[in-house]
Amino acid sequence: MLRSKMIVPIFVLTLFITGIFAAQSENAVAASNLYWGSRGTEVETVQKALNSQGYWCGNVDGIFGPKTYAAVTKFQKDKGLVVDGIVGPKTKAALRITDSTPSRDGSKVYRGKTVTMVATAYCPCAKCNYPYYGAPSYIGLPLKYGIIATDPKVIPMGTRLYVEGYGEGIAADQGGAIKGNRLDLCFATHQQALNFGIKTVKVTILN
Numbered sequence: 001m002l003r004s005k006m007i008v009p010i011f012v013l014t015l016f017i018t019g020i021f022a023a024q025s026e027n028a029v030a031a032s033n034l035y036w037g038s039r040g041t042e043v044e045t046v047q048k049a050l051n052s053q054g055y056w057c058g059n060v061d062g063i064f065g066p067k068t069y070a071a072v073t074k075f076q077k078d079k080g081l082v083v084d085g086i087v088g089p090k091t092k093a094a095l096r097i098t099d100s101t102p103s104r105d106g107s108k109v110y111r112g113k114t115v116t117m118v119a120t121a122y123c124p125c126a127k128c129n130y131p132y133y134g135a136p137s138y139i140g141l142p143l144k145y146g147i148i149a150t151d152p153k154v155i156p157m158g159t160r161l162y163v164e165g166y167g168e169g170i171a172a173d174q175g176g177a178i179k180g181n182r183l184d185l186c187f188a189t190h191q192q193a194l195n196f197g198i199k200t201v202k203v204t205i206l207n
């Protein structure tokens with residue numbers, strides 16, 4: 001479905017607007033409330049999340065000042081939260097700021113930056129790859145399970161990822177509909193791709 005670009009456009013657009021893109025480094029544990037005057041990496045995380053969701057709070061400087069306050073209150077108002085300008089657990093959740101718990105898959109523990117993204121699925125078939133059927137991925141790898149299409153501005157080609165509900169893969173493909181915090185996950189069969197559908201997933205950047 002990657003290259004045909006016909007994946008339920010309105011639904012995707014809605015998810016886009018809902019805008020869920022929150023990145024956080026391993027050591028920035030979101031534990032305390034943040035408010036006007038707060039400083040540090042947690043504030044940076046909040047500022048990044050606000051900016052990426054269209055609530056512009058100026059440059060990401062780790063200082064919770066008037067611009068950040070204005071962005072937080074606007075965000076809270078839009079999301080139906082208590083408009084107090086304090087970034088507590090509910091506002092963090094609405095911003096999709098994830099905690100630093102590593103993803104687990106069996107015995108493996110994945111560590112690294114975690115981002116929340118919207119994932120669709122495709123497979124190597126003609127339907128999913130019109131009009132490029134038979135061509136390899138953008139960087140020349142054969143299409144198979146583990147190949148992931150990303151927006152290279154967000155996740156550069158060659159990045160290894162762990163995607164919750166999918167597994168490990170590599171950013172190795174691109175698509176017209178895959179812009180911003182979007183992923184397209186390659187599955188072995190069309191049925192598996194259909195079964196996956198569209199999901200909001202937690203993505204761990206492995207390198």
Ligand SMILES: [Zn+2]
Pocket residue numbers: 001122123124125126127128189190193
């Ligand atoms: Zn297919």
